[in-house]
Amino acid sequence: MQTQLADFISNTPQGREADAILRSCVHCGFCTATCPTYQLLGDEDDGPRGRIYLIKSVLEGNEATSLTQLHLDRCLTCRACETTCPSGVNYHRLLDIGRSEVDKQVPRPLFQRAIRALLLTIMPTRSLFSPLMKTGQWLRPSLPAFLKEKIPPRTTARLSPPVTQHGRKMLLLEGCVQPAMAPNINIATARVLDALGISLQPAPGAGCCGALRHHLNAQEAARNDMRRNIDAWWPALQAEAEAVVINTSGCAPQVKDYATLLADDPEYAAKAQDISRSSFDIAEILLREKEQLLAKLEESASPRAARKVAFQSPCTLQHGQSITGTVEQLLIAAGCDLVPVADGHLCCGSAGTYSIFQPTLSKQLRANKVSALTAGQPQEIATANIGCMSHLQPAVDIPVRHWIEIIDEALTDPG
Numbered sequence: 001m002q003t004q005l006a007d008f009i010s011n012t013p014q015g016r017e018a019d020a021i022l023r024s025c026v027h028c029g030f031c032t033a034t035c036p037t038y039q040l041l042g043d044e045d046d047g048p049r050g051r052i053y054l055i056k057s058v059l060e061g062n063e064a065t066s067l068t069q070l071h072l073d074r075c076l077t078c079r080a081c082e083t084t085c086p087s088g089v090n091y092h093r094l095l096d097i098g099r100s101e102v103d104k105q106v107p108r109p110l111f112q113r114a115i116r117a118l119l120l121t122i123m124p125t126r127s128l129f130s131p132l133m134k135t136g137q138w139l140r141p142s143l144p145a146f147l148k149e150k151i152p153p154r155t156t157a158r159l160s161p162p163v164t165q166h167g168r169k170m171l172l173l174e175g176c177v178q179p180a181m182a183p184n185i186n187i188a189t190a191r192v193l194d195a196l197g198i199s200l201q202p203a204p205g206a207g208c209c210g211a212l213r214h215h216l217n218a219q220e221a222a223r224n225d226m227r228r229n230i231d232a233w234w235p236a237l238q239a240e241a242e243a244v245v246i247n248t249s250g251c252a253p254q255v256k257d258y259a260t261l262l263a264d265d266p267e268y269a270a271k272a273q274d275i276s277r278s279s280f281d282i283a284e285i286l287l288r289e290k291e292q293l294l295a296k297l298e299e300s301a302s303p304r305a306a307r308k309v310a311f312q313s314p315c316t317l318q319h320g321q322s323i324t325g326t327v328e329q330l331l332i333a334a335g336c337d338l339v340p341v342a343d344g345h346l347c348c349g350s351a352g353t354y355s356i357f358q359p360t361l362s363k364q365l366r367a368n369k370v371s372a373l374t375a376g377q378p379q380e381i382a383t384a385n386i387g388c389m390s391h392l393q394p395a396v397d398i399p400v401r402h403w404i405e406i407i408d409e410a411l412t413d414p415g
């Protein structure tokens with residue numbers, strides 16, 4: 001694709017990056033067929049190729065309008081288009097740059113700005129989010145349906161964390177909203193790693209990975225989240241910790257992108273590269289330890305009938321990290337009977353705060369996903385991301401759980 005970026009951006013790092021990405025697109029349109037929003041709306045501008053043209057136009061100096069902003073807002077950042085693209089177009093980075101420029105030109109309505117400011121303040125701050133979530137759970141029975149749906153019923157931490165200290169250590173990204181919404185996920189992660197002779201060590205000072213602020217276009221605040229996490233993890237990684245483990249697939253691509261997102265920060269660029277290299281989704285860690293894990297699962301194998309499970313592979317796992325098939329293999333090894341799920345590449349509509357700002361599209365995508373997941377009549381749904389879990393659960397009457405909880409159960413509570 002030929003480009004001629006305008007003076008305001010052509011000689012900036014973002015301009016050079018956007019230019020290279022735009023030039024790599026051969027506008028073949030293969031990506032359009034796998035884009036969930038194009039499938040629902042049938043408008044070229046609600047598909048990746050159309051959005052690429054919209055961003056190109058703005059970066060070439062043409063005026064952005066509220067319609068440009070709407071088409072970019074409707075993008076889920078699911079990255080299915082990147083998986084399909086034969087030319088390796090780095091769409092999500094182009095979208096970041098495009099959204100940032102469009103938001104500079106098109107002010108958002110006051111109400112939307114207020115909601116975004118609230119979410120940016122509360123959700124990534126565990127000390128604010130946790131008490132508010134507890135209060136919401138307490139008031140849940142009397143809340144209106146649209147709010148009730150966003151607040152899962154209270155779950156207590158029923159699992160006990162491991163006590164043994166092993167020689168092998170790893171750090172855990174504990175997450176900002178996950179501990180309050182589903183406290184058993186981090187404990188189950190620690191228990192599975194404990195069974196493999198690995199201890200999780202705390203990293204006081206670490207917090208939100210930055211994805212939430214980044215995707216709401218608060219990019220400097222997101223970079224501060226990243227710097228804070230690097231400061232918290234760096235000393236432990238220099239000492240005895242082998243890796244940073246991430247069990248929320250929505251956070252893992254962000255941490256793996258620290259190297260790119262802090263590349264122009266002289267103080268943090270090199271450390272960010274090390275952190276990105278040392279950060280792994282829990283599925284990748286278990287794949288590395290697979291032999292030992294399979295032996296442990298074999299030891300604890302139970303004679304009970306296999307449970308029928310539907311696995312919902314989040315976009316952030318399959319498209320954002322290109323992890324496909326690993327979790328499925330581990331669930332089968334843990335005794336699950338995986339039911340087929342049609343259109344597994346399509347987003348469930350959760351996508352961070354998408355369900356708040358694009359409720360109609362989000363609900364349509366969820367309805368499609370739920371019928372695909374339940375077609376094989378599973379007893380439960382397994383996923384890898386707290387966002388997908390809490391988005392899907394109100395729409396089904398079977399449990400939706402993180403897959404690591406099923407592995408933990410197979411290891412320690414074989415029935």
Ligand code: SF4
Binds near residue numbers: 024030031032081086
């Ligand atoms: S598939 Fe890739 S190269 Fe083709 S239009 Fe889409 S982004 Fe461009």
Ligand code: SF4
Binds near residue numbers: 036
């Ligand atoms: S990220 Fe997802 S929603 Fe956005 S253009 Fe690509 S496929 Fe479509």
